[in-house]
Structures are given as structure tokens and as C-alpha cells.
Amino acid sequence: MLGLLFSGQGAQYVGMGRALQDASQAARGLFARADEVLGYSLSSICWEGPESELVRTEHCQPGIYVVSLAAWAALCERCPSLDAPGVVAAAAGLSLGEYSALAAAGGFTFEDGLRLVHTRGRLMQEACSASDGAMASVLGMEVEALSPLCSEHGVGIANLNCPGQVVVSGERSRVDRLVEALKAQGIRVIPLQVAGAYHSPLMAPAAEQLGDALERTPMQAELRFPVFANVNAQAHSGPEEIRDLLKAQVVGSVRWEESMRAMLALGVTTFVELGPGKVLTGLMRRIDRGVKVVRVEDMGTLEDAAAQLTG
Incomplete structure (x- = not known):
């Protein structure tokens, strides 16, 4: 059974996602839609930098969100059977990555999720600057x-x-x-070299304002597959809980190890890390060295993942 893992903030690097958009029509379409929704070229910041712009929270959060979903779209384009009902047993994302996981599961549209993470990044940056x-x-x-x-x-x-x-x-x-x-x-x-105290009470102003944005965002009652929430390591159960837990996540603890053990208990035997970097692969090795993990962030890892998942 397949489990999806979506990258969190800190995994970004200049050039992320470029190879995916060069080789995948599905990935290319997501980058184009993101630029249109945001009204500026997020794709250029992801691919060309400068790094000083990419690391800004309001850019890196939507950037990682788009790259992660582009990786999933490119993988499904190569291996259409992976997108069939019942193939994915569950998903989770590290902090920011929870939004990517929910978008992949159909909890909200790609565009609405993008607006949320852009807002989240801006609000968190403001909270960092104020503390x-x-x-x-x-x-x-x-x-x-x-x-x-x-x-x-x-x-x-x-x-x-x-x-x-x-x-x-x-x-x-x-x-x-x-x-x-x-x-x-x-x-x-x-x-850690970070802008501020993420997942602490110092982010409370961001959480309150993000809650307003979450209330305005349409969400679906049923997900295509379970998505585990960071703050309680349990599967989301509906739109109101999604809103409440995403708001709580900004100031709450990310219970990643518990979430991974819950997915293993569901019967997940293979994990796919989607998005830049390999942080989540490394964490899984510490949680359970016996489980299979593949990742997708560029053409080399895409081809390798496709071969392992369909071979």
C-alpha cells in the first residue's frame, strides 16, 4: 500500500521543479496556473532565484507547495495507475506539506491551496518580524x-x-x-537558521488571521484518501476539522513520528516523498528502516520512482 509524503519549508533550493516542468506537461501546467493565480512569476523565483527571494517565507511556502504537487502530477502522468481509487492508502505533509497533501487528496483546489499557503507564508513572516x-x-x-x-x-x-x-x-x-x-x-x-519561532505561541497573530482565510476557503467533505494532521497525528475527518487543525498547526507541535507510525499501522508498505530534498526520507529511515521509500523531485528521481513503483 502506498503512502504519500509532502515536503516542508526548509527544503527549498534554487532550481527546484525546473526539470519536472521541462519533462512533464502536467507539472508545466501547475507552474503556469500558479503564476497566473499569484500575479507574479513564482516559477522564475523557484528556478532562477535569487536565493534571497526564494527563502522569503511568502515565496518558499507556495514554491514548495507547487513543486510538491508538480512532482505528484508528473509521477501520475508516468504511472496513471497510481491515481486510481484505493491505490494511495494515506498521505501526510510536514507542516506546510500538510496543505500539499490535502490538495492532492482533493480537500481543496490547487488554486485555493496556493492562495492559502501564500497567505500563510506572508502572515508567518509578519509574525517573525514582530518577534x-x-x-x-x-x-x-x-x-x-x-x-x-x-x-x-x-x-x-x-x-x-x-x-x-x-x-x-x-x-x-x-x-x-x-x-x-x-x-x-x-x-x-x-x-536552526530560521526567520523565527515557528510552531510556537509567537506565531499566534498569524494563526488568528490564517483562520479567517481558512473560513473563506471552500473545502470538500470527502477526501480521496486519508490525510494525517500534524497536530494530532490522526486522519482529518471533514472541512471544519481541517480548518481548525490547520489553524492550530501554526502554533502547535508537529507530531511527525506519530503520524508516520499511524500510516504504517494502516498497512502502508511504500512511501513516496514528493517535493524538494530528502528530509522526509531520512526521517523515515530513523522511524522504520525496513520500509521502502522512493522520492520525486527531478527527472532522475522521477524515473527511478516510476520504475520501482511499476516494476
Whole structure:
């Protein structure tokens, strides 16, 4: 059984998606529609940069969304049987990627999802500019041991990615003190180069305004396949819950490992990572090394995935 995984913010790079649009009519069509909807050439920013523009949240979020769905469209173009009912058992996306997963499942249109992620990116950038936040990846320490220290320092848990990898988020001064305390215990901690404290209360202004945009967005009552929500690691059950959980996601923890284990429990035996980079493939290797993972981000990976999924 097939599971789809959609990339999150941070995976972007200049040139992403260009090879897909060169070789796939379906992918090319999505880039053209995206440029038309947004009123500027997002495709040029994805393919040519400059990097300083691509990394801006209001550009990289819609850029990754389009590239990820272009990867799925190109794969289905090569392997039409993958788009048949019942082939995909479930999907999930890391933070931003949850929107890509919902669009692929028919929760909302490509265009409406694009407008949402563009708005989300802009609002999150504004929240970052209005605060002084930071994030750090804590390695080799389980959440049960880390949580009390986070509470003591007033820092939140942003991502539960895989065994031994937890991301913390909050006010910069508080995160810095937590990092010092962890390093004093011999724990490896990597500060993340991000614009602010994603998935923390510092994003509350963005969550509130995004909630208004979500309320205005038409959503379908039934999905083509289950999509697991980041904040509760359960499958979305309908439009109102989708709106509520996407709003909550902006300030809540991403329970990625739990989501992956839930998909495995459904019987997923092969995962396809769609979009730039291979972060999700790496996380899955830490969660379950025995499961098969292929990915699609360019022509080489597209051909390899098509061969493995149809061979």
C-alpha cells in the first residue's frame, strides 16, 4: 500500500521543479496556473532565484507547495495507475506539506491551496518580524526527558520528527538558555537558521488571521484518501476539522513520528516523498528502516520512482 509524503519549508533550493516542468506537461501546467493565480512569476523565483527571494517565507511556502504537487502530477502522468481509487492508502505533509497533501487528496483546489499557503507564508513572516524567536534541533534526547526542561525555560516543542530528534521553539533568549543547559549535560543541539519561532505561541497573530482565510476557503467533505494532521497525528475527518487543525498547526507541535507510525499501522508498505530534498526520507529511515521509500523531485528521481513503483 502506498503512502504519500509532502515536503516542508526548509527544503527549498534554487532550481527546484525546473526539470519536472521541462519533462512533464502536467507539472508545466501547475507552474503556469500558479503564476497566473499569484500575479507574479513564482516559477522564475523557484528556478532562477535569487536565493534571497526564494527563502522569503511568502515565496518558499507556495514554491514548495507547487513543486510538491508538480512532482505528484508528473509521477501520475508516468504511472496513471497510481491515481486510481484505493491505490494511495494515506498521505501526510510536514507542516506546510500538510496543505500539499490535502490538495492532492482533493480537500481543496490547487488554486485555493496556493492562495492559502501564500497567505500563510506572508502572515508567518509578519509574525517573525514582530518577534525575536529561535529554534533548535535537540539530538539524542527523548521527549519525555526534554519536556520538563522546556517547561522550566519557557520553550515549546515544535517538532517531534523521529526517535532522538526533537525541535524546540520560542523566544530567542529562552531558547539560548535552554541550549546552554542542554549542552552542559552533554546533549548535542543544533541551532536552526530560521526567520523565527515557528510552531510556537509567537506565531499566534498569524494563526488568528490564517483562520479567517481558512473560513473563506471552500473545502470538500470527502477526501480521496486519508490525510494525517500534524497536530494530532490522526486522519482529518471533514472541512471544519481541517480548518481548525490547520489553524492550530501554526502554533502547535508537529507530531511527525506519530503520524508516520499511524500510516504504517494502516498497512502502508511504500512511501513516496514528493517535493524538494530528502528530509522526509531520512526521517523515515530513523522511524522504520525496513520500509521502502522512493522520492520525486527531478527527472532522475522521477524515473527511478516510476520504475520501482511499476516494476
